[in-house]
Amino acid sequence: MLERFLQDLRTDDPGAETPAATRDRLKGRYAPGSTRRMTLLGMLVGSTLGDLSAAADCTIVYASSLGEGRALEDYLASFPCASPTLFQTSIHPSGVQQGLIGRQQSVRELFPLAGGPQLVVQALLTAMLVPGPVATLTGGEERGTWLVESGAVSDRSFAYAVRLAREPGPNPLGRLVLESEIAATSPGLSNPVDEAPVPRADGIAGGALSHAAWFELLHHRRALDGPVAAGWRLQLIWS
Amino acid sequence: MQTINDDSARLAACGCVTPLGGAADTVAALLKNERALRSVPVLGREGGDPVPLALLIDRALDETVPPSWLAAIKAHFAPVQEAGWGSPRRPVYVTSSNFGVGSLYAYRRGGDPASLPFGAVPRCVDWLRREFGWGENIAVFSHACVSAHLGLLQASRVLRAGLAEEALVFSFDFLSPFVAAGFHALKILNADLPAPYQARATGSIGLGDGAAFAVLTRDRGDFTILAQSLHNEMHHFTANRADGAGFAACLAPVAAAAAGRPVWLKGHGTGTLEAGRLECDAFARVFAGSPLVGWKGSLGHTLGSCGLVELALAAEAIRTGRTPGTVGTVAPVFSDSVALESFANGAFDGAICASNAFGGAHAAFLLSHA
Numbered sequence: 090m091l092e093r094f095l096q097d098l099r100t101d102d103p104g105a106e107t108p109a110a111t112r113d114r115l116k117g118r119y120a121p122g123s124t125r126r127m128t129l130l131g132m133l134v135g136s137t138l139g140d141l142s143a144a145a146d147c148t149i150v151y152a153s154s155l156g157e158g159r160a161l162e163d164y165l166a167s168f169p170c171a172s173p174t175l176f177q178t179s180i181h182p183s184g185v186q187q188g189l190i191g192r193q194q195s196v197r198e199l200f201p202l203a204g205g206p207q208l209v210v211q212a213l214l215t216a217m218l219v220p221g222p223v224a225t226l227t228g229g230e231e232r233g234t235w236l237v238e239s240g241a242v243s244d245r246s247f248a249y250a251v252r253l254a255r256e257p258g259p260n261p262l263g264r265l266v267l268e269s270e271i272a273a274t275s276p277g278l279s280n281p282v283d284e285a286p287v288p289r290a291d292g293i294a295g296g297a298l299s300h301a302a303w304f305e306l307l308h309h310r311r312a313l314d315g316p317v318a319a320g321w322r323l324q325l326i327w328s
Numbered sequence: 329m330q331t332i333n334d335d336s337a338r339l340a341a342c343g344c345v346t347p348l349g350g351a352a353d354t355v356a357a358l359l360k361n362e363r364a365l366r367s368v369p370v371l372g373r374e375g376g377d378p379v380p381l382a383l384l385i386d387r388a389l390d391e392t393v394p395p396s397w398l399a400a401i402k403a404h405f406a407p408v409q410e411a412g413w414g415s416p417r418r419p420v421y422v423t424s425s426n427f428g429v430g431s432l433y434a435y436r437r438g439g440d441p442a443s444l445p446f447g448a449v450p451r452c453v454d455w456l457r458r459e460f461g462w463g464e465n466i467a468v469f470s471h472a473c474v475s476a477h478l479g480l481l482q483a484s485r486v487l488r489a490g491l492a493e494e495a496l497v498f499s500f501d502f503l504s505p506f507v508a509a510g511f512h513a514l515k516i517l518n519a520d521l522p523a524p525y526q527a528r529a530t531g532s533i534g535l536g537d538g539a540a541f542a543v544l545t546r547d548r549g550d551f552t553i554l555a556q557s558l559h560n561e562m563h564h565f566t567a568n569r570a571d572g573a574g575f576a577a578c579l580a581p582v583a584a585a586a587a588g589r590p591v592w593l594k595g596h597g598t599g600t601l602e603a604g605r606l607e608c609d610a611f612a613r614v615f616a617g618s619p620l621v622g623w624k625g626s627l628g629h630t631l632g633s634c635g636l637v638e639l640a641l642a643a644e645a646i647r648t649g650r651t652p653g654t655v656g657t658v659a660p661v662f663s664d665s666v667a668l669e670s671f672a673n674g675a676f677d678g679a680i681c682a683s684n685a686f687g688g689a690h691a692a693f694l695l696s697h698a
Contacts, residue, residue, distance in 0.1 A: 091489075154450060156470075161429075165436040168509065169371060176510030177565050177686065180425065181449075181470040186687045189562040195574075196560040199689070200478055204422070204468030205450035211467035218485040220335075239441070241432060241448040269491055271416040297464075319464040320416035 090268045091217040093224075093253040094261040099137040100249040100308040101229075108159075108232070111246070119191055127187050128160050128178050130231035133248035135188020138227050141250050147197035148219040150226045151185040152212040154300045156203060158233030158242030185227060206297035210318040213267050216253050223254045230300060247304045263310075266324040270316070298323070335556045337484035338698055340494065340549035344540035344640035345404040346627050347382040351644040354627070358641070358652030359670050363626045365521055365534040365656075370512045371505045374437070379517050381503055382536035382628040389503060391434040393442045397502040398459060401539050405498075408541050413496050414463030419486060421479035423469045423499040425632030428452035430504025456498075473596075474558070474683050475499065476540070476635035477691035481556045483544045493545070500539035501631035508535060514566065522599025522629075524622035525608055525666045526657045531601035538630025538637040551643055554678075554694040555585030561688025568606055568688050575610030578690035582680055583614045585694055589677040591615060592651055593665070594642050596684045597622020598629050603684060608663035615680065619667035625656025635683040635691060642679045642695055649674050 103111045108129050115132045116124045118139065124132060130153070138149075157179050164175035177183065182201030189196060200215045202208055216224040227250040233242030253265065298317035306313055306325055313325040343350060347364035348357040357364075364382035369375045372389035383389060384400050402409065414420045432447035434440065445451050453468055469478040476499040483495035501507075511517035511533065520532040544553070561574035568574055593611050597604060597620075611620050623638060624630075630637050645651045653669040654661075661668070673679075678696030685691075 155448060161432070164510070165433060165506075168433070168437065168505070169374060169376070171509035171513040173510070173513035173515075176513055180472055180686060182472075182687075186562065186565070189560075190565060190687065193562060195562050195577075195688075197577075198558045199471065199560045200469065200482065201471045202468055203427075203449045203470045204453045205466070206464060207466055208468070214486070214491075215467070215482055218482070218489055236432070239435075239444045239447075240451065241444065269416060 090266060093217055093255065093265045094257040095251055095263040095265065096254045096258050096261060097141045097252040098262055098307060099140040100304065101133050101137055101247065102308055103246050123191055126174055126178065128157050128184065128231065129246060130157055130184040130229055131187030133246060134184045134227055134229045135191065137248045137250040138188055138225070139192065141225065141252055148221055148224040149185065149196050149199050150212050150216040150224060151182050151199065151201040152208055152228035152300065153181065153184055153203060153230060154208050155230060155243045156181045157183050158231045158236065161242060162233055162236050184229065207318045208300055209298045209303040210321045210323065213265065217267060222256065223252060226251050226253055228300065245301065249304055249307050251307060261328055263325065263327040268322045270320050270322055334488065335481055335484045336552055336554045337487055337544040338547060338549040339542060339551040339553055339643065340545045341407050341543040342541060342640045342643055343405060344538065344637040345400050346538050346637060347384050347536060350404050351640045355641055355644045355648060355652060358623055358626055358655055359650060361655050363656055364536060365626065365628050370508045374505065377512065378519055379508060379512055380521050380534035380628065381508060382534060383503060384537045387537065389505060389508065391430040391443065391504055393440065395428060395431065395446055395502065397537065401500065405541050407543060408496065408498055409460050411461065414457065414465050416465055417493045419465045419467065419492050419495050420462050421467050421469065421483050421495060421497045422453050422456065423475040423479040423497065423632055424501050425470060425472050425475055426501050426507050429506050430502065433504055433506040470632065471685060471689060473631055473634055473685035474689045474691040475632035477556065477558065477683055480542065480553060480693065484553065484556065487544060487546050495544045497542045497544065497636060499633040499636040501633045502537045503535050507631070511535060516600055521656060522625050523657045524597030524599050524625050524654055525604045525661045525663065527660045527662055531599055533598045533600060534624065534628035536628025536630045538627065538633040540633055540636035540640045542636060542639065550698055552696055552698045554696060555582045556693040557581040557691065559690045563688050566686055568603055572606045572610050574688045574690050575606055578692050579610055579614045582692045582694050586678065590675060591618055591678045591680050592673055592676050593618050593620040594638055594679055594681045595620050595622045596682055597654065598624050605662045608666065612663050612665055618665060619671060620663065620665045621651060621654050621667050623652060623655060625654060635681065639681055639695065642681055646673060646679065
């Protein structure tokens with residue numbers, strides 16, 4: 090059983106906001122002129138991450154299933170004269186690097202995850218296994234255009250950043266418990282948690298918690314108790 | 329004060345495939361100073377400037393449906409296709425920079441929707457999962473050219489936490505006009521062959537196909553991966569800090585773990601000038617007198633897979649008792665420690681393997697006999 094406490098949380102759900110409106114809303118958070126080459130995902134992730142209270146943590150786990158959708162689309166459209174800027178910004182994990190480079194914030198360990206049905210649980214597991222007392226989990230997606238229909242880029246934009254700590258601290262926002270369903274039955278490993286059960290969240294399709302569903306849990310501070318991927322259970326309990 | 333975390337793991341098996349063959353064939357070719365890089369139009373069948381690329385034998389730069397590189401992986405990587413990978417106690421760590429993005433390029437240029445199932449990361453990984461018979465316990469890491477190191481580190485931590493019996497780290501990157509044209513647009517992939525660590529007027533890189541795997545355990549295997557270290561400068565998208573602080577920060581924990589033992593150094597060495605000089609300086613400060621080699625002058629830069637491909641080659645070099653030199657490089661070089669020729673490695677007690685990536689990302693580990 091792995092347990093961490095939520096010490097700080099920021100989320101951004103642009104909803105039906107146009108990309109131009111989102112950029113306009115966020116541009117004041119960055120140095121003048123610096124947003125010209127930033128992607129929407131870079132601005133969203135950079136803002137939520139930048140809003141977390143200062144901490145001496147040095148590990149960031151970044152989750153994005155499909156990453157820089159618009160930069161990817163625009164880079165592909167730039168051929169046969171490939172754009173160097175779009176090439177750079179289309180490469181994972183550009184979405185988290187843009188804001189960190191803007192702030193010149195070095196990071197000892199950066200774990201960018203991508204991909205499929207276990208994205209959320211593997212990102213949580215990665216954050217929970219870092220040796221230090223605190224880790225930051227951040228992530229997001231960016232709504233694309235012509236590749237949305239094919240599923241190659243995301244159909245919505247969002248971003249979040251949450252600080253996870255081994256100790257609860259004075260005012261924890263909540264608690265996360267991640268448990269391997271196999272490990273829980275093995276000798277010498279911890280037993281399942283004994284808190285009262287809370288409802289299972291919506292958005293768990295095919296037995297796996299999607300990235301968007303995870304974002305909704307954080308954004309609306311909804312509780313969760315149940316399987317989140319093959320072999321894994323998660324409890325999310327809010328204070 | 330530098331903290332050393334116990335992120336060690338045993339290496340039960342590893343292997344790679346490059347344009348020169350599997351690990352044994354590749355090391356043998358490197359020992360003969362063979363270069364896999366060839367001049368290829370940067371846009372494949374659509375032409376463009378010639379650039380040095382190392383493609384798997386009989387593979388064209390243009391994407392096929394399904395991607396043509398799968399056959400090479402299947403032919404070389406029997407352990408990857410064993411039953412049970414991806415189950416709860418035998419997780420898989422897939423690492424890459426580009427995954428199947430060449431298929432999205434093919435779709436954009438040709439309009440064939442048959443390319444789409446291989447393009448996006450989730451679909452590409454799911455396709456590989458079905459091809460290899462893996463279960464669903466799969467983590468996917470993508471951090472450009474240090475991607476493979478992240479898979480190794482997280483797999484080690486999962487093992488040490490008792491959450492797995494063994495772990496498979498699989499890494500791959502195969503070239504396409506998407507990535508070749510990108511590096512060409514950045515003006516670091518040009519007509520010249522790369523010469524890692526060579527002091528010359530203009531730097532250049534080559535790119536190569538590559539894939540590799542490693543089976544990590546807590547207690548089986550002839551080799552141990554020790555002192556895995558990461559550092560991310562976040563100074564500039566493509567440039568490193570001019571003072572070399574990022575290289576130093578990454579190497580410090582590895583140097584502490586090496587504790588003065590004699591080691592040889594497998595550097596990143598793409599062929600760019602500034603990064604090559606900084607890497608040479610950092611290694612010379614921390615591991616004075618240790619020979620430094622880089623193999624991308626022959627194989628090209630295999631991008632997200634390079635950390636694992638070069639781990640398999642380093643392990644093979646230790647097994648054979650001889651380390652290939654820095655193929656493609658001639659004097660003058662940035663540091664006296666750069667080994668241009670192969671050397672016997674029996675007197676060494678391990679190798680430091682390092683990789684770098686966009687954003688000033690650095691990764692390194694110590695590979696030694698168990």
